[in-house]
Amino acid sequence: MTVRGPVLLGLDVGTYSSKGVLTTLDGQIIAQHVVAHGVSMPAPGQVEQDADAVWWADAQSLIRALLETVDPTQVMGVACSAIGPTLLPLNKHGQPLRPGILYGIDTRAGAQIDALNHELGEELLFTHSQMALTSQAIGPKIRWLREREPDVWARTQTLTTASSYLVYRLTGRHVMDHHTGAHFMPLYDPRTRQWSETFCPAVLADRGLDLLPELAWSDERAGEVTSEAGQLTGLLPGTPVAVGTVDALAEAISVGATQSGDLMVMYGSTTFFVLVQPLSTPDPRVWSVGGAFAGQVNLAAGMGTTGSLTRWMADEFARDLPTEQAYGALFAEAARIPPGADGLLMLPYFSGERTPINDPQARGVIAGLTLAHTRGHLFRAALEGVGFGIRHNLEAFRDLGADIRRVIAVGGGTKGRVWLQIVSDVTGVAQEMTQVSLGASYGDAFLAGRAAGVLAPEDLQGWIQPAELVVPEAAAKAAYDRLYPLYRELYTSTRSVVHALSRS
Known part of the structure; x- marks a missing residue:
């Protein structure tokens, strides 16, 4: 089946599956597709996924399946969400150096959390980041990478997350949303909404904040689909791509x-x-x-x-x-x-x-x-x-x-x-x-419209229709x-x- 008129494309990579959706500008669903995948657990407390074999491969598969319904020229914008916050080190060519380390279900950095709390002080860290260090925090996992995999650390040129990696593969730009950036604590300052050098030595040692992506809001435009990404996905080069976010925030937008x-x-x-x-x-x-x-x-x-x-x-x-x-x-x-x-x-x-x-x-x-x-x-x-x-x-x-x-x-x-x-x-x-109740990919479609400049924040209310109330x-x-x-x-x-x- 083919449809006419402008459409928006949303992609979400979850823990066990990835979902994609095409919508009209008023939120009507045209097509959707799902791809299943798994996770790797190399040791107790460690949960990982391959960035190319899972995240990027799923994105390509979803986009190509969805484009069977429309012509690429109809796609006004693309947005991606994914599990997060995750940690993915890239080399100077933007290639993953190891599987991505997942969000709070990966608990490998307990010793690094203890060390940072001891060295810097729990109260000071909390005052700075407005959060306590937990398994959800990326700073301790960065330190784990530096201490436990020095060969990987020596070749690392960029530290990114799952949604940001998808945006990079589509646009060639390293950018991260503020919601995710806050979890890269204690490298993020929530007051200035910028990366902070305050605790750099404890986390990055002699490396600097240039390892981290630019910061922006989820609905801002990260860039446009490159010629290479267009060849791999079927998207039209120049198509706007949103900054995107973690799956949970995209889910919130979706409802x-x-x-x-x-x-x-x-x-x-x-x-x-x-x-x-x-x-x-x-x-x-x-x-x-x-x-x-x-x-x-x-x-x-x-x-x-x-x-x-x-x-x-x-x-x-x-x-x-x-x-x-x-x-x-x-x-x-x-x-x-x-x-x-x-x-x-x-x-x-x-x-x-x-x-x-x-x-x-x-x-x-x-x-x-x-x-x-x-x-x-x-x-x-x-x-x-x-x-x-x-x-x-x-x-x-x-x-x-x-x-x-x-x-x-x-x-x-x-x-x-x-x-x-x-x-x-x-x-x-x-x-x-x-x-x-499609979930994050539906919220991503709205973000795609925002990044493309065809939707305003208040337009979201027209996408949402109540269905049922579950009462105690x-x-x-x-x-x-x-x-x-x-x-x-x-x-x-x-x-x-x-x-x-x-x-x-």
Whole structure:
């Protein structure tokens, strides 16, 4: 099928799949395409992906598939988002020197976090960056690279991230959005919104800030498609390309979470939170970062293992079924189990945990198992454990006085209506759904329109149509209110044992 008229192209590279979409200028979806991929785990706590074989290969595949629907001359703009913040070192030719080191689920830099806190002082680092050093921070991972892979470090000429690498392959320009740049702490100053030399020696040693990309806002134009990129993708050289951002921020844009008080909850391989604020409210438990558009401020947070936990359970407990059938069976079984999973309680920290406990040595814990429990009980407990983790993050936001006016849910996990209901019951908050819940690539399409100069920020509201409101059920909420203190206690009471096991 072919269509006429101008279109926008959005691309998103996620943890386990990449998605692309073509839209009209008013947000109507013309075509979409998905490519699956995996991750590499070379050692405990290390999670990586190949920048060319996964990120760039997926982008090329998606673009070519989408261009079967339209003529390249119809594409007014392109925008990319990707998992982040990630760390990717490039040589002087712009070629990757090693696989990309992923975001907070990669916990390899614990020793470097400790060293930086000791050398520079936790309070000083927090005051400077408005965030505490955690596994989400890129500065410690840069130091890990310098200390553990000196040969790679010696050849490094650019330090970039996944979305920025895609933009570089399309335009030849190294540029990074402010939301991602804030996570390259302590090299970013949130007050000046510029790279800062203050802590360069501790992170970069004798190297300078010229290793880092230029900084810009997500919806600004990074450049245009080069002749080489055009040959590889089929895009018309000269097509505008947006600066882009991490997948979570693009997800927030995709559901219209761009006004003060809007909170996006992204149900993906991890669960991510983006709250739009009028002013920054720094706190060590969560992240204070730039927003999508010039001058915006976000309060952000992220759990370590949510959708990837349900995937693991489908792989391990329903391996006799194809993936989609496995999910269907597990969700159906979980729906028949009462709140509380008949006495089961699970900590979903299977890859350590990010916010609000920021504990890379945390691990999954299942308490209360009996011979009467089934895989349906375990799956229900996993969904509830994620719900308790979401509640923990929302409480941290409220402790800071954050004004959460509405909660919008998005991402692949929203297909499981049972899960959404559990989360609303656990947290006591209603969750809005939109008619288009395609996710980050849809938000990228809007960013493409902004970079091309054919859309204004207020045009986004015309793209967003409400679909459903998931509200808490009183009886279930009462049950979860009784269990939540036990969930919190389970972590504190098992922490020393779990930490010892993580070091074994």
